Amino acid sequence: MSAVKTITVDGTFHMKRGAISRPTQAYECWGELSSAKDNAVLIFTGLSPSAHAASSPADPSAGWWEDMLGPAKPIDTNRYFVICVNSLGSCFGSTGPASVDPDSGEFYRLNFPVLTVEDIACAAGHVLDHYGINQVHTVLGSSMGGMTALAFALLHPERCRRLVSISSAARSLPFSIALRSLQREIIRKDEAWQNGEYDLNGHGPISGMRLARKLGMITYRSAAEWAERFGRERATDRIEEDNGFGIDFEVESYLESHANRFIGSFDANCYLYLSRAMDLFDAADQGGSLSASFSQLKLEAAMVIGVESDFLFPVHQQEELALALQEHTSSVTFKRMASIQGHDSFLVDMDRFRPAVAEFF
Amino acid sequence: MSAVKTITVDGTFHMKRGAISRPTQAYECWGELSSAKDNAVLIFTGLSPSAHAASSPADPSAGWWEDMLGPAKPIDTNRYFVICVNSLGSCFGSTGPASVDPDSGEFYRLNFPVLTVEDIACAAGHVLDHYGINQVHTVLGSSMGGMTALAFALLHPERCRRLVSISSAARSLPFSIALRSLQREIIRKDEAWQNGEYDLNGHGPISGMRLARKLGMITYRSAAEWAERFGRERATDRIEEDNGFGIDFEVESYLESHANRFIGSFDANCYLYLSRAMDLFDAADQGGSLSASFSQLKLEAAMVIGVESDFLFPVHQQEELALALQEHTSSVTFKRMASIQGHDSFLVDMDRFRPAVAEFF
Numbered sequence: 152m153s154a155v156k157t158i159t160v161d162g163t164f165h166m167k168r169g170a171i172s173r174p175t176q177a178y179e180c181w182g183e184l185s186s187a188k189d190n191a192v193l194i195f196t197g198l199s200p201s202a203h204a205a206s207s208p209a210d211p212s213a214g215w216w217e218d219m220l221g222p223a224k225p226i227d228t229n230r231y232f233v234i235c236v237n238s239l240g241s242c243f244g245s246t247g248p249a250s251v252d253p254d255s256g257e258f259y260r261l262n263f264p265v266l267t268v269e270d271i272a273c274a275a276g277h278v279l280d281h282y283g284i285n286q287v288h289t290v291l292g293s294s295m296g297g298m299t300a301l302a303f304a305l306l307h308p309e310r311c312r313r314l315v316s317i318s319s320a321a322r323s324l325p326f327s328i329a330l331r332s333l334q335r336e337i338i339r340k341d342e343a344w345q346n347g348e349y350d351l352n353g354h355g356p357i358s359g360m361r362l363a364r365k366l367g368m369i370t371y372r373s374a375a376e377w378a379e380r381f382g383r384e385r386a387t388d389r390i391e392e393d394n395g396f397g398i399d400f401e402v403e404s405y406l407e408s409h410a411n412r413f414i415g416s417f418d419a420n421c422y423l424y425l426s427r428a429m430d431l432f433d434a435a436d437q438g439g440s441l442s443a444s445f446s447q448l449k450l451e452a453a454m455v456i457g458v459e460s461d462f463l464f465p466v467h468q469q470e471e472l473a474l475a476l477q478e479h480t481s482s483v484t485f486k487r488m489a490s491i492q493g494h495d496s497f498l499v500d501m502d503r504f505r506p507a508v509a510e511f512f
Numbered sequence: 513m514s515a516v517k518t519i520t521v522d523g524t525f526h527m528k529r530g531a532i533s534r535p536t537q538a539y540e541c542w543g544e545l546s547s548a549k550d551n552a553v554l555i556f557t558g559l560s561p562s563a564h565a566a567s568s569p570a571d572p573s574a575g576w577w578e579d580m581l582g583p584a585k586p587i588d589t590n591r592y593f594v595i596c597v598n599s600l601g602s603c604f605g606s607t608g609p610a611s612v613d614p615d616s617g618e619f620y621r622l623n624f625p626v627l628t629v630e631d632i633a634c635a636a637g638h639v640l641d642h643y644g645i646n647q648v649h650t651v652l653g654s655s656m657g658g659m660t661a662l663a664f665a666l667l668h669p670e671r672c673r674r675l676v677s678i679s680s681a682a683r684s685l686p687f688s689i690a691l692r693s694l695q696r697e698i699i700r701k702d703e704a705w706q707n708g709e710y711d712l713n714g715h716g717p718i719s720g721m722r723l724a725r726k727l728g729m730i731t732y733r734s735a736a737e738w739a740e741r742f743g744r745e746r747a748t749d750r751i752e753e754d755n756g757f758g759i760d761f762e763v764e765s766y767l768e769s770h771a772n773r774f775i776g777s778f779d780a781n782c783y784l785y786l787s788r789a790m791d792l793f794d795a796a797d798q799g800g801s802l803s804a805s806f807s808q809l810k811l812e813a814a815m816v817i818g819v820e821s822d823f824l825f826p827v828h829q830q831e832e833l834a835l836a837l838q839e840h841t842s843s844v845t846f847k848r849m850a851s852i853q854g855h856d857s858f859l860v861d862m863d864r865f866r867p868a869v870a871e872f873f
Contacts, residue, residue, distance in 0.1 A: 265756045325742040325763035326735035332764045333726050335757050337698065340719050358701050365694050366727070374687035374826065381686040383794060395626045396696050396784055400791065402686035403693045423757055430761065433744060462823065465735065 154179045154209035155202060155237075155244045158281045160274065169264025172254050176274050177237040177244025178202050179210075181220065182228035184282055191287045192226060193275065193303070194235040195296035198425045199417055201243035204235040218501045225509035231288065238299070239274040240266040240424045248420035249351055261347040266424040268295070268432040272303035279310065286310050289512070293317035293497050294464065295425070298432045301472075304448055305437050314453040314476075315511060317497050317504075318461055320468040321441055321475065322433035327463050330370055331426045334363035338419055347420050356419050361410040363422070368409050373460035373493035377402055434472075441475035452482040454511045456504070459487060461494045484511065515540045515570035516563060516598075516605045519642045521635065530625025533615050537635050538598040538605025539563050540571075542581065543589035545643060552648045553587060554636065554664070555596040556657035559786045560778055562604035565596040579862045586870035592649065599660065600635040601627040601785045609781035610712055622708040627785040629656070629793040633664035640671065647671050650873070654678035654858050655825065656786065659793045662833075665809055666798050675814040675837075676872060678858050678865075679822055681829040682802055682836065683794035688824050691731055692787045695724035699780055708781050717780050722771040724783070729770050734821035734854035738763055795833075802836035813843040815872045817865070820848060822855040845872065 157177045164174045179202040184191060194204060196215070205214035205221050205228075220226045226233060240247040240263070248263040279287065290311050292300030297319020304311040320327075338344055341359030349355040386404035389397075398404050438444035453476050457469025466487055473485035488503050490496035497504050518538045525535045540563040545552065555565060557576070566575035566582050566589075581587045587594060601608040601624070609624040640648065651672050653661030658680020665672040681688075699705055702720030710716040747765035750758075759765050799805035814837050818830030827848055834846035849864050851857035858865050 322744065324735065325738040325744070325761065326730070328761050329726075329730050329738070329763050329767060332761070332767070333723065333730065336726070337723055339757060340723065342703070362694065362698055362701065365690075365697070369687070369690050369694065374685065374823065377686040377690070383683065383686070395788060396700060400686065400689050400693070402690050406690060406693070427757060462735065 152210050152212075154207045156180065157244055158278055160277045164274065166264045166270040166273075167267040171246065171252070171259075171264065174239060174246035174274060175244065175250070176239065176246075176277055178234050178275075178278050179204065179207065180235075181205060181207055181233045182231050184232040184284070188282070188284050189286065189288060190231050191279070191282070191284045192231045192233045193279070193287045193290045193300075194220075194233065195271070195275065195290070195292035195299035195303070196235065196238060197294035197296050198422070198429070199413075201241075202235045202237040203243075204233075215498070218505060219508060225505050226291075226512055231512070234278055236275040236278060238271045238295075238425060240271065240421060240428065242418040242421040245274070247418070248347070248424055249418040258351060260420055263420075263424060265431075266428045268298045268302045268428050269306060271299050271428070272306055275299075275303065276307060276310070286312060289313040289315060291315035291317070292319065294319055294494065295429050298429065298434075301434055302432070304450065305434065305444060308447050308449040311449070312451050313511075314450050315456075315508070316453070316469070316472060317456045318458055318464050318469070318494055319472070320464050321472045322435060322468075323430050324468070327370075328430045330366065330463070331430055334366050335423050335426055337362045337366070338423060344419060349419070351418070357414055360417070360419055360422070361414055364410045364413040365406045368406055370463045371493060371495040373462070373491055375460060376491045376493065379491070381405065441471070442478050445475050445479045448476070448479055450476070450480045452484075452511075453480050454484040454486065454507075456486045456488060456497070456507060458490045458493065458496045458500075460491050461496065463494045513571050513573075515568045517541065518605055519639055521638050525635065527625045527631040527634075528628040532607065532613070532620075532625065535600060535607035535635060536605065536611070537600065537607075537638055539595050539636075539639050540565065540568065541596075542566060542568055542594045543592050545593040545645070549643070549645050550647065550649060551592050552640070552643070552645045553592045553594045554640070554648045554651045554661075555581075555594065556632070556636065556651070556653035556660035556664070557596065557599060558655035558657050559783070559790070560774075562602075563596045563598040564604075565594075576859065579866060580869060586866050587652075587873055592873070593643075595639055597636040597639060599632045599656075599786060601632065601782060601789065603779040603782040606635070608779070609708070609785055610779040619712060621781055624781070624785060626792075627789045629659045629789050630663045630667060632660050632789070633667055636660075636664065637668060637671070647673060650674040650676060652676035652678070653680060655680055655855065656790050658825075659790065659795075662795055663793070665811065666795065666805060669808050669810040672810070673812050674872075675811050676817075676869070677814070677830070677833060678817045679819055679825050679830070679855055680833070681825050682833045683796060683829075684791050685829070688731075689791045691727065691824070692791055695727050696784050696787055698723045698727070699784060705780060710780070712779070718775055721778070721780055721783070722775055725771045725774045726767045729767055731824045732854060732856040734823070734852055736821060737852045737854065740852070742766065802832070803839050806836050806840045809837070809840055811837070811841045813845075813872075814841050815845040815847065815868075817847045817849060817858070817868060819851045819854065819857045819861075821852050822857065824855045
């Protein structure tokens with residue numbers, strides 16, 4: 152069962168660095184739109200999740216933010232009409248490199264234009280148009296989704312009353328660019344990638360995707376959490392025979408099982424495009440500086456949440472974002488979380504994140 | 513010109529998990545051994561350097577620690593007889609997986625026994641025997657070399673008067689194990705690795721080695737340094753044609769040039785063995801706990817240096833090491849450096865490291 156809905160954008164969709172024809176925008180929604188159409192919450196996701204943020208009668212399987220979103224939950228679907236979009240360029244219903252170009256009848260693959268966070272934000276606006284929503288109550292995003300939420304507010308100031316940015320940043324800095332660049336190179340160096348021309352129904356660059364996912368897992372958590380959780384425990388499924396270089400420590404077994412779960416669920420070319428889109432994002436592009444960019448915003452309130460143990464999107468970047476927002480927004484809340492689960496804290500440290508989000512809503 | 517000297521260990525060299533015949537131990541030395549043979553300083557290196565720590569008449573090229581070691585430098589070769597060893601298992605003169613097994617006449621490759629830090633320490637002891645040095649003035653090591661220096665002091669308490677451990681740790685924790693495990697897997701997944709049977713005079717797993725080196729570079733520096741140094745600068749040698757996924761940012765160009773320099777200089781199998789040796793090290797192995805292990809030590813003095821921005825060998829691990837040493841050593845100095853160059857600081861932040869090392873000597 153799927154709760155995924157789609158809309159198709161008419162005609163040509165102009166992107167920052169190219170154009171595509173009649174793209175599909177996939178999304179899921181929860182709750183009821185009020186007659187005044189003033190209770191919409193728009194959620195943008197990180198790189199890899201689908202639009203299935205939470206269960207619903209149409210799809211009772213748990214979503215990636217199940218504890219946060221639903222009736223009487225912090226984002227209360229009894230009060231709000233919540234839309235979560237699958238990012239343009241992704242592969243869970245929205246048009247991306249793994250989709251067929253309606254003009255040529257061929258898969259886009261690397262003929263898909265360079266993707267930017269602004270393009271993802273812009274495509275989502277068409278879902279609001281579909282419902283006749285002029286202004287959202289809140290636009291919210293975590294990780295890459297926080298960049299997209301900010302891009303949406305900058306592109307459409309009049310459409311956003313409130314903004315929530317979680318474990319995100321106003322721009323990518325060289326450390327995270329280096330990590331993502333290496334993940335992409337690992338995938339591209341896998342011979343099975345075939346310069347993007349792998350069989351889309353077949354295996355593709357599985358080895359490269361597994362290694363890139365392991366690097367991702369390393370950057371999504373924290374050394375402190377792993378020291379507590381794994382220490383120097385040896386794996387129960389040690390692979391002794393692999394020349395001493397196989398699975399020995401518990402942390403190696405953990406990475407292996409996570410990589411195995413990811414494989415097959417995400418298209419390699421889509422991963423490359425979304426990953427690069429994050430590198431390219433800089434909210435100061437709109438005005439020369441964050442302050443100049445943000446002077447266009449018409450937000451009533453904003454909340455920025457950062458996590459001390461996050462080294463992919465470090466907390467000083469959330470602080471910078473909050474301070475720049477404060478120059479032009481009357482009510483800005485900055486929450487610095489002591490979670491030890493690193494970048495992924497917003498997905499797992501619900502004891503800290505649920506009250507923070509509930510308070511804002 | 514080379515200043516590398518070698519000794520050969522007679523007969524069978526027993527390792528922690530196997531044995532090899534008549535291994536060679538390569539080293540360089542500087543200064544003169546005193547008649548009392550009490551002025552020797554033994555240096556162990558990190559994973560990749562050779563024994564060429566500094567220039568000498570026999571090899572005037574700059575060494576990897578040129579600013580630290582020499583006449584009137586912090587480790588003053590006018591006063592000390594300094595020996596730097598190339599680690600057993602490496603490929604700069606010492607026996608390792610890229611060497612020929614004298615018993616079979618074949619290259620060891622993956623038939624080399626599992627390597628441990630204790631084996632590296634033990635092999636170096638034979639250089640001291642060669643010179644008739646019963647006790648060293650100081651054993652010193654940085655990064656992996658700090659582990660080896662500690663292992664040497666634990667294996668031969670009566671041979672060590674003083675110990676210096678720089679940016680190292682008493683044991684590997686899961687975060688660094690995960691990073692090294694991923695580096696090894698990246699190399700092993702390169703088809704050119706051929707399960708270790710690549711042509712030793714040919715190319716080998718160049719692609720895997722380049723990617724592993726890039727990951728290494730990311731973990732050797734810090735996000736703060738790169739933010740200052742590169743920001744969001746675009747590379748002057750942008751590679752636009754590579755589907756938008758090539759070199760775009762300056763930090764990507766930096767990683768590329770470093771990876772290119774490393775290639776060809778280090779044997780892939782040696783890298784795998786040395787990398788795994790670090791994971792396996794736990795100074796508590798000797799006694800059940802660090803305190804129990806360290807009770808055997810007979811040190812007069814020790815210095816432990818850590819760097820706040822080092823996330824591969826985090827400063828809390830150096831603090832843990834210093835505190836455990838303090839229980840059994842009368843004079844222990846712990847220096848917490850504010851360098852922003854991360855793990856590599858001891859190679860580059862000479863303004864902080866030279867005075868600290870000079871003070872100890």
